[in-house]
Amino acid sequence: MTNRTPLRAPAGERRLFRFPVLTDLDGSELAIHAHAVTGAADGPTLTLLSGVHGNEWFSHAVLRAVLAGTDPATLRGTLVVVPAANPYALRTVTRYSNDIQQVGFVNLNKAILRDTESITGRTGRVLVEQIVERSTHLLDFHPGPWGSTWGVVLYDATGPLSTASRELAVAFGMPYIQGEDAAVVFPNSVFDAATAAGVPSIGVEVGGLGFGFRSEDEWVARNVDGVRRVMASLGMLDEPVTSRSVTDVEVAWDLRPTYGGMLVPEITEERLLTATTEGELLGRLLSPVDLTVLEEYRSPGDGILLSVPRSHPVHPHNFGFVIGRTRRSTS
Numbered sequence: 001m002t003n004r005t006p007l008r009a010p011a012g013e014r015r016l017f018r019f020p021v022l023t024d025l026d027g028s029e030l031a032i033h034a035h036a037v038t039g040a041a042d043g044p045t046l047t048l049l050s051g052v053h054g055n056e057w058f059s060h061a062v063l064r065a066v067l068a069g070t071d072p073a074t075l076r077g078t079l080v081v082v083p084a085a086n087p088y089a090l091r092t093v094t095r096y097s098n099d100i101q102q103v104g105f106v107n108l109n110k111a112i113l114r115d116t117e118s119i120t121g122r123t124g125r126v127l128v129e130q131i132v133e134r135s136t137h138l139l140d141f142h143p144g145p146w147g148s149t150w151g152v153v154l155y156d157a158t159g160p161l162s163t164a165s166r167e168l169a170v171a172f173g174m175p176y177i178q179g180e181d182a183a184v185v186f187p188n189s190v191f192d193a194a195t196a197a198g199v200p201s202i203g204v205e206v207g208g209l210g211f212g213f214r215s216e217d218e219w220v221a222r223n224v225d226g227v228r229r230v231m232a233s234l235g236m237l238d239e240p241v242t243s244r245s246v247t248d249v250e251v252a253w254d255l256r257p258t259y260g261g262m263l264v265p266e267i268t269e270e271r272l273l274t275a276t277t278e279g280e281l282l283g284r285l286l287s288p289v290d291l292t293v294l295e296e297y298r299s300p301g302d303g304i305l306l307s308v309p310r311s312h313p314v315h316p317h318n319f320g321f322v323i324g325r326t327r328r329s330t331s
């Protein structure tokens with residue numbers, strides 16, 4: 001049963017909605033909060049979703065700036081902003097929920113509409129019914145957690161909404177976009193729920209935490225600019241959208257630590273979205289115990305750095321370096 005009532009405030013106003021999910025052991029209520037700014041004139045309902053993973057709070061600065069810069073007097077349609085889509089994971093500031101009765105799907109982005117009884121599953125159900133299905137377009141923010149920064153926009157390249165979703169990705173204005181077969185790569189994700197509801201969507205993976213205000217402020221600005229470009233391209237703002245060149249990329253190499261250790265890059269975050277060549281030393285993994293080098297990371301080939309870390313302690317298979325290359329075909 002899709003809920004087709006658009007989420008909106010009265011015309012020309014702002015509202016904060018609160019959707020209860022459940023009552024926890026200590027009597028506290030888990031709820032999803034959604035800000036809505038509705039323009040005087042009709043238009044799309046664009047939703048900005050953030051915090052599906054509870055440690056990706058970089059986007060809060062983006063959402064604050066977008067809300068502050070959106071004037072209902074000049075807006076067409078409704079801007080919906082959900083800062084904490086997975087409040088149970090935000091409680092612990094972790095990627096997944098500390099949902100101990102949930103045996104398989106503690107990653108909300110793999111649990112949506114799959115299990116609707118656990119804490120994670122019930123969060124997903126409220127998110128889908130109250131937010132996703134009441135939107136016309138959706139941006140799902142997945143910036144890097146602390147220690148990792150990213151620079152791509154993802155879209156579903158094979159589903160029924162691939163054309164409209166790619167248009168959103170292009171409109172966002174980052175130089176590289178990454179099309180995926182979302183039904184295969186991201187089953188039971190926000191992408192999946194949006195497609196089922198007929199809502200074109202993109203995943204925004206731009207920015208990360210722990211790199212200092214100079215870089216982080218720049219990434220916040222790129223996100224805010226991207227959101228405003230999407231709003232303008234949907235006719236929600238009277239702003240010209242200058243076209244930018246966009247290259248379709250795919251992940252060529254995802255270099256992750258085999259062991260736990262101190263991940264120490266040889267490159268700075270300023271190399272994000274720049275070229276790397278085969279053999280370049282990108283970083284090392286040092287033992288925090290005996291201080292030896294456990295592993296070295298070199299570019300296996302020529303490509304573009306889509307994600308880079310800062311130095312920080314990592315567990316095996318944490319994020320390391322992601323290298324993309326131009327996608328051969330965009331079917």
Ligand SMILES: [Zn+2]
Pocket residue numbers: 052053056141142143
């Ligand atoms: Zn994420």
